[in-house]
Amino acid sequence: MSDPSTPVRWGILGCGDVTEVKSGPGFQRAEGSALVAVMRRDRAKAEDYARRHGVPRAYGDAQALIDDPDVDAVYIATPPDSHESLARRVAAAGKPCLVEKPMARTHSECLRLAEAFADAGVPVWVAYYRRALPRFLALRDLVQSQTVGRITAVHVQVTDRLAAGAAASNWRFDPVQAGAGLFLDLASHCVDLLDFLFGPIADACGYPLNTGGTYAAEDVTNAAFRFHERLSGTGTWNFNADAKTDVLTITGSDGTIVSPIFSDTDLVVTTSGGERRILPVRNPPHVHQPLIQTIVDELRGRGRCESTGESGARASWVMDRCLGR
Secondary structure, three states: OOOOOOOEEEEEEOOOHHHOOOOHHHHHHOOOEEEEEEEOOOHHHHHHHHHHHOOOEEEOOHHHHHHOOOOOEEEEOOOHHHHHHHHHHHHHOOOOEEEOOOOOOOHHHHHHHHHHHHHHOOOEEEOOHHHHOHHHHHHHHHHHOOOOOOEEEEEEEEEOOOOOHHHHHOHHHOHHHHOOOHHHHHHHHHHHHHHHHHOOOOEEEEEEEOOOOOOOOOOEEEEEEEEEOOEEEEEEEEOOOOOOEEEEEEEEOOEEEEEOOOOOOOEEEEEOOOOEEEEOOOOOOOOOHHHHHHHHHHHOOOOOOOOEHHHHHHHHHHHHHHOOO
16 A cells, blocks of 8 residues: 555444544545445444445444455454454454554553564554644654753643443443543553653553442552653542543743643643743644544555554553553
8 A cells, every 4th residue: 555646445443432523534534545434333323424424335244344355444443342353353354453542451452462463564553643633743842842941750630520320331431341441541642642752651650549439440540650760750540539630741940831631722831931832732623633644644655653553552551550450
């Protein structure tokens, strides 16, 4: 698929909610890309999605989509418990693959998944789309240009109210399907973003707790991590809090940078001299599209996607350490 004149034809396994706006349309709108098939276990829902989004084919069976000769590459958008098994089937078919985050439920699952693609000689990427969003590219430029001096500490704080009742029955709170709770679902984005901004995390530890008792997984996790001998950081993911917060604080020798991780709000840079700059960088309509574009460009011989199976597995290694496993 290195011919730059040939579009990359995608198939989606699991065309659920995440594919409605965040990712699905990105495969149609990225330059040199086309969405030609979707699959869901409920064939009627797959057909409904295909009809609403103008996708030519719908399947109720994963293998049928994987084997479709008109599908060049596959996006896996199912819950994490099926990522490894589905991805290995894609690798066996010799097709490139984009896997939703987290890459799998555990680091060991990630390694087996990545090994299958290495053996098949085809690439695999992970949907950590912040690596291609304008806000975080701008944030990395601020860090690398030492706008606030040498970075000396980083802190992540993500909080929300406790899920209960019907809300707590979502698969994201089920360790069997999700691998853990909201920590794995949301902190995976945070950990990968830290890797993107500051390089691989060399060591990590954490303390997962279940404080609310409304579901089986952890609802509060506090963690510490070290990037290298001159930079460490901390994180709090509290899903039994009194309010919703979402902030990454980067402390430098000459100021601070405050950034959202999940919300579409501004970057704020404050220098030690008292200067305050606000950078209003907005998300695109389909937040996966910039990452999809980097993958399509790589497949067509025009660039490289930074969210690889290797980086995705690193994020899972850190989360395993934070969860004490």
